[in-house]
Each structure stands twice: as C-alpha cells, then as structure tokens.
Amino acid sequence: MASSAPDEHSQDITPMDDFFTAEERAFREIVRAEIAAMLPEHLARHTRSHLHMPREVMAEWNRILHSRGWSAHHWPKEFGGPGWTPIQRFIFESELARADAPPLSVFGIYLVGPTIFSFGSPEQKARYLPGILSGEEFWCQGYSEPDAGSDLARLRTTARRSGDKWIVNGQKAWTSEGHFADHMILLARTNMEVKPQAGLSLFVVPMDAPGITIQPVITIDGAHSVNSVFLDDVTLDASALIGEVDQGWTYAKFLLNNERTNNAQIHKSRREFDLLRARIETEKGEIPAAWRERVARIETDLAALEITVLRVLADETDGREPGAKAAILKVIGSQLQQAISELAMEVLGEEAVATGLPLANDNDGYGAYWAEKHLFRRVVTIYAGTNEIQKTIIAKTVFKG
C-alpha cells in the first residue's frame, strides 16, 4: 500500500473501514470506478483550485450525474433518487470528494427539493423537481435578513394577500448564488398577529420577477458569492405558496433536521487535508517537526468526525434518535475546517500571502487558493446557526437528560 499519489492516501485505510460491511465495501468499489469514468478532468482540476463554483461547472457535473440517476443521491426513489441507505450515501459522498468532483449547488438538491417533495403540491413537484434533478434550474435561499440572523424568526419581509395574489416586500441578506439562481425559496411573514415563529410561510419566487433587485456583496476573500436581495412589491401567484400558510417555520425546521450530516463537511475536509499533506510531504520530504503534532491532531479529529457521522447514520438507519448530534456535527465539523485552513496558511507561509511573487511550485496558485479558502472559511462557524447557537442547543439537550 505504499504509494505517494495523493489519491492513494489514507482514504484507503481509515478507521472507518472496519465499520463497513463487505457489501458496502463492494458498493464503494463500484461507485469509485463509475465516478472515475464519468468525471471530466477539467472539472476535477477546477475543483482543486477554486473555492466558489460558477454555475456552468456545477451544471455540467449535475447533468452528468443525472444521466446516471445519481444527482440527488439522498432523495427517495419515487422522486428520482437512487434509493440508497444512509451509509451508502456517505460512501458515495466520500468517493465524490476523493475524485475531486465539483460540489453541486446545495440549495436545489439539499434544501428546496426535499422541501417540495415533502410539503409541495403535485403541480409544484411536477414543475420544479425535474429542473433540480437535471441541474438545469438553480435555486437560492431567502431566509436571513439584515436584522434576522441567528434570530431568524424575527424576519420582517412580508407577503400580503391581495385577491388571489401575494405581494412581497422586504430585504434578504447573505443570498449565496442569488446572482445566478432562477428561483428563490423565500421565508416571509404572512401573519403579524401570532408569535414570531408561527406567522411565517414558504414561497417560490422567480428571480426575474419585477421588483427584485440584486446587489453583490463582496466577502472577506475578495470574491462575489453572496448578495443582498431587495423585494419591492413583488407579485406572486397563489401557486407560489408551498404547503400551508403560516407553516413555513415548521417546514424549515424539519429540513434542518433532515440534513443532519451535511454541515459536518467531512468529505471535503478529508480530501483537502490529504492533498495538503501530500503537498507538504512532496516538497519537504516529511512533515516538519514543528507541525507534526498539529497534523496528528487533525488526523485524529478527522477520524473522530468520520466515525461520529457514521454513528449518526447508523442511528438513523436503525431508528435510534440521535439527540443533539446535528449540532455536534456542525460544531466539530466547522472547527475542523478552520483548523485545517489555519494549518495550511501556516505551512504555506509566504506562498499563501504574497500571491504575485514567483515562489515555489512556479506559483501555481495553490497558496492563493488556500488564502481565499481560509478567509472565506471564517463563515463556517457563523452560518447555518452560529456555533454559539449550536452549543446552547447541545447544552439544553444534555440538561434535559
């Protein structure tokens, strides 16, 4: 097993291996071979050197996966998923990461699709699910607002009924991919008379609707991936409402629990750390003594996160309640992502900050890539419910016994 090719690194021998059954290991061999055959080299190259994926990269890979029936690998069979077990899905995701496949847009596949097939009307399913599956239509998420971040239920965007139409007014913040999305899934207040959580509804909003203004927000890494979205008297048909009126909060919460393990980002972390480690070892012959302990600790944390995710999936499979595990995975997964990028910055040194200078590796952009990732990565402990919010959830679960 001694090989120096990065993709032959410890992903082949991990403590997880003893967790998998022979059938699961055979499944891994199959998807590994198929992904290798399907994934175009230019997409893998792009994934290795870019943080924010442009629409066309995600769309191309989405299309390829869809032709195999694998674009929505966690959806049930009846809606176009492959009908895999949670552990098979984990294996598939880890193989995608190992092959440097581009990530698909999370909004359509992870968030909107499951919302629509769980709560949408037959017409909504027929209209929107095919475009999500094929990657022809992109979505963004209109939840956060300038005054409603961690305290999401306080959002102020309103949807007023006017005859058989809805009139939407307000402003959304941190809208990732809003500048190239076709639709937004919008959380808006439809009832002012009840407590904040109880008066919210979910809508589908076409991004080219009159009254929508998109303003780019440049993030700390210097890139444009998020936006502010203003909605001024945007008119929606009655058919834009998802499920029941005033039930939006329930739907949104259901989904957060539905995707327990996604926030752990374990596969991405594993892959990028393997590549980083391979690069250091190729350049310096070994991990310099000063960083050995850090590397060993990150390896240990990666293993701990991997096994914890697998335990959650095993619980899910066997119908055991995983408790506060979603919050735990979010906290440890995001901390680990930051620990990896902090180490990368330290090890790459000048290469990561003096991006215009000819340095080692003919300045192939690896340093700039990590700098961008490291800066943008400050967000992972903030978005999807800050780690402080998650810790409060964990503590309350512990104290409830």
Added chain:
Amino acid sequence: MRRSHDQSETDSLLRASAREFAREREDARPDTAGNWRAFVEAGWPGMGLDEASGGLGADLHQCCLVLQEAGRALLTESAAADILLAPRLAQRAPAIAALMPALLDGKARFALAGAAETGFSLSADGRVTGRSALVPGADRATHLLFLAEAGEGARFCLAERGTGGLHIHPAPLLDGRTAARIDLDAADTDEMTVLCTGKEACGIAAELEALLLCGAASEGLGAFEAAFEMTADYVQTRQQFKQPLASFQAVEHTIADVYCELEKFRSLHMAMVSALSEGGTSSSMAVAHARLFHASNVVQAVGRLIQITGGIAVTEEYKLGRIYRRLQSDAALFGGVRRPIEILAGTPMAKPAPLH
C-alpha cells in the same frame, strides 16, 4: 462489528452487572486482602476466554465495556491486562494456554513489561538486560511478558516472578493505583519461556501493547463519562445569583464543548475496538488516534469540567479531582503522546503496516 455502543442485549446486561459490581468496590484499595478474589469470583480474568476454556466468551467490545465500567468507578485494581491479554496469548502459545486455569482462579496474573520500544537487550549467551517503563498492575503480576531485542533477533519471553535477575520495583501512581518498573539484570532466557521469535515476536508484542492501550482508553472513557455526568448534574443543582449554574451561557457552552469531546472520544474508542476486533489494516492508526485523544483532549476536557464545577472540585473528597488524577496518570504512561504523533504524522503518508 458494532455501529453503536451496547448494540446487543448481552452488551447491555453485561454493562449493568459490571456497573453494579464496580460501584460496590469503588473505594477498595488494590492491596486489600481478598480484593482480587472478588474480581475472580465475578469472572473478570477469564472474561474474554471462550467458554470451552472456562471463560465467559465475551468479545473485545464486551471486555472493553466492562473496563469502561471499571474506569467509571475508578477501580484501582488494574484488570485490563488480565482481561485483554489472556485470550490473545492463549491462542498463540501452548505455554500460556497451560496457565489459563491459574488465570481463571486468580493465581496467575500477567503484565506486559516491554513491547515495541523495548529497552531490553539480549546478549549472545541469551541473557536479557534492561528496564521497562512503568507498567500499571505489574506490581501484582506473577508472569511478566517482554520483548527482548527487536527485528530478526527478537524474542518474546515469559518470565515468572522470582526468575534470577528479574526485579520488580512498585511505584504508587498519582491516582492511587500502583504500577511497577521491571528491571532485568542479565536474566537468563533459559529460565524463561520463549514464546516466539523474530517477526512473530514483534508482531505479538505490538498487538498486546495495542490491546493495553485500548484497555486504558476504555477505562479513560468510563472515567470521562462519569466526570461529564456528575458535572452536568452538579451545575443544574448548584445555585449562585439565585439561579442554577447551568443557566449561565458560559457554563452551557463549556458543557457543550466538553460533550463534543466526549462524543468524539466515544467514536474513536468504538473505531479502535472494531479495528482490533477485526484485525483490520487500520488498527495501528485507530489505536494512535484514540491514544492521542485520550492522553491530551480528555485530560483538558476534564480540566474544564473542574473549572465550571468550582471550588468543590479541587477537594480530595470530590470524585472529579480523582478522575482528573487518573487521566493525568494515564496520559503519562505508555510513553505519553510521542508515539501516536509519530505514527500519524512522522512518516510521509503514514501507512503503518497491519498488525497481522
């Protein structure tokens, strides 16, 4: 193979009875006359042996959950070597198999005095000289196992207490347990049993050492769980400023941080036990992960529990401080964290060879 703790009904039953047994003996000193007798009568020494040999036929997961309960009660009697080494040894060497009745009766007790980084050298005329690191429970061992030399010339030996040139120096540890250093001063291998030689000797020594690290981690996990549970209870009952400590966000977040560490340790522990059970390729890495975490993160996490508990936690009577001392002692034994760091980061693309 397990994918969660206590997956089978037998696991849960075994845990419940081990917990009760351990709780009753929580403050027993290891040198109390008859203390070990109780363990023997409860069937601990032969737990992992198959039923045909008079054991309970417990698998490694079950042996480790019993050790977890021993750790939870901070039992000072070191049972890990008795429980974990015998089953592996009995499969390998007839000389050891013959000792099993004595083991089951509590009359034979093993200790592993040296394995991978052995300090024991072998002279041309077959004499062993060297000194071991501290070995928990070796003060009470009747039979010492050690690896003399490494590589081709290695010999894995079994020496009885009383062998000429073998000296056992007991040393009380910080947490009330006793360990010992083993000195061999030109001890003659003719007076010992050479169980195996060469590669096989190194392999079995490494395997036994991995099992002991695993046993220590199991006990550490039990102790960590006890620390976490008692602290979570305490901060909900202790009031200051007219409200329970648990209502303060700083305390909530420390509890959450420590709980994350506990779940991580549970995961690493489970992976290690699975890997050692399956004898898979990943076992030395899995042991290194768990060892590094046990000897550093867990100690720090319990330190944070002491902080949110407050003054009571730094008194002798309060169990949390004793748990901290136990973990601190364990962290220093088995060579600390140096080897796991070397295994995980010292070799490019670290892929340690499988144990088999």
